[in-house]
Amino acid sequence: MKSERSVGIDCLRAISIIWVLLYHFVPVQAFNRGTFGVLLFFIISGYCIAFSAETSQTAWHFSAKRLGRLLPALIVCGFLTTLFKILAPELVESGRGLKWAHYVYTLIALPTLNVLQVNYNLPDGAYWSLQIEFQFYFFCFLMMVIGLKQRLLALLCAVTIFRTLTTSTDYYTSNDFFPFFIAGMSVAALVRGRTGEAIAGILVAFSVELYHLKFNVKQPSVPLEMYRSLLLWSGTAAVYLAARYDHVLPRSFRALAFIGVISYPLYLLHQDVGNMILRWAQIGRDTASDLFVRSFVLPAFLAAIAWLVYAFVEKPAIKPLTALLADPVAWFRQWRPQGAGRGYPTAEHSGDIARQ
Template sequence: MAEILVKSERSTGIDCLRAIAVIWVLLYHFVPLPIFNRGTFGVLLFFIISGYCIAFSAESSRSAWHFYAKRLGRLLPALIVCGFLTTLFKTLAPELVEAGRDLKWIHYAYTIIALPTLNVLQVNYNLPDGAYWSLQIEFQFYIFCFLMMTLGLRERLLALICAVTIFRTLTTSTDYYTSNDFFPFFIAGMSIAALMRGRTREALTGILVAVAIDLYHLKFHFRQPSVPIEMYRSLLLWVGTAAVYLAARYDHLLPRPFRALAFIGVISYPLYLIHQDVGMMILRWAQIGREGAGNLLVRAIVLPAFLGLIAWIVYLAIERPTIKPLTAFLTNPRAWLRQPRLAGLWNPEAEREADVARQNSAIP
């Protein structure tokens, strides 16, 4: 129990990795230099972090639905606000929207339903932002964990996701790309969590499976348009897994200056949600070209800082104050409604639980 309580605090090391991941993605989208042409690998780093954190979330959840309610409570507030802002900007300035990325309000509204339900209604819709593709992968991972926990298989999550991923890999055509292509990164993160819990054999088996599946994808030339499968991707899996382990194990050794980097990790989720299409619209409006030192300065520093300011406001005003109440409401609406808020007797801090995933969830 003491170990769980320690894990409930934010990890500066994990937040620093989040910051590196989101900065990586921003530079990929905004700075036209060859060094950043694999910026989508930042999303893969997010997936490893997510697997690490979700393992603790599943362990600390009271039930399968409590686990999924925490995921919804963590992801929906910023998603609703950032999706609204993106849709609003596209509606007000359609001439700045890239071809094929136009958006209707009904698509924005349906996104809030479609992502957590894996588009169960099979409706054809446009995501508010191009970066939201990674949320589709994340929710598939969450729902898999939710279903396994519903079946009472919480203690076998890592083994089950390894088995299912192996089966899907061996039975899927190399020309048919699926979320399965990204599951080795979640497996690697979950394996690091098992290693932190002292389950060494389980952890090493999981890492071996993750590496083997990824190399299998590479060997047989699986297609994956979102993040092409190549040797650099495998290197990211290896280095990212090691980085998550070091960040989690030696978090206490990080010097104080890293707290500034960790702050970017704290706002990384709304920053990721708001950055791509809105950022491109701002560049077109300001007529910032792709060449010249001044333009590169704006793209690399000024624009990310401005988007970071928006993300910080969303975090302070929306995300941080609503995560716990929304999670409590989704977990048990009847009990939540009975609480004496109006009398000033409700204290959200009194409900604080040991949940590393709420603190350390990674999106991409």
């Protein structure tokens, strides 16, 4: 069966996560813009979500696919991070301590956009980007609920422009991240042959980003700068090239693509756990051996853990969990004992349910 994954897009995911890892672990000036790796993830997310929404039968089916994709690794990686922090609190960075209640509530707060307005600590500092992602998913879900699935890109552009023009430049919001989702969705439209819609979306994304730059809009992690706009432009082009010419990539790219395949659990695990490992091993920042450990040994170790999470949790759980969330009644009927008149579903059948 032909793989549903794109080698080109997975290569870009790999570049994104490597970028973030180098930012967090390697104290070199060239890697001091780690947010850019996350922004490239956002462009990729916009591209992929456009197709996910298009193939979703209902708004709930769309949400089931998103939750089925994100929850398995999030549950396990969040559990591991919380466990490590509780077992070795002396290794935890000041202000990054965690309780089990915070971990449990994270699994509720992220999909619901913290509707209960509870103060809590995220298991890992990198989870902030999931808060932005879920805002994007909620917008798509809401538009699909009211029957506007075919106008997602146009509506996202309109809402982003409205929010940008009506929000104070001194107030931290997620506004300045949405042009990256728009750019990704525009690339998807371009690949689908909807050239006019795609060009309009790209113009909106670039224009809003330049607005943020010109008026010095506040951003909670790093100041807005021209380099960020360059990342938006080059990242949009890179996603288009990766999607359009995926079939001509040489096999040598598959090693890089593998890092992209495990990029999600690797992203969830890397920051706080990685820094705890560095403190435990007493790895400094100055010597050549320190830089070698930070650049290669630690990322490889974290990647090995991420692969285990992917292979034994994420990959086998995505389709069954998606099927369960999409239609719980049908899922449980398929798993009735044989004596009740039905046999257990085959793996192929379960996969069919997940893909609907």
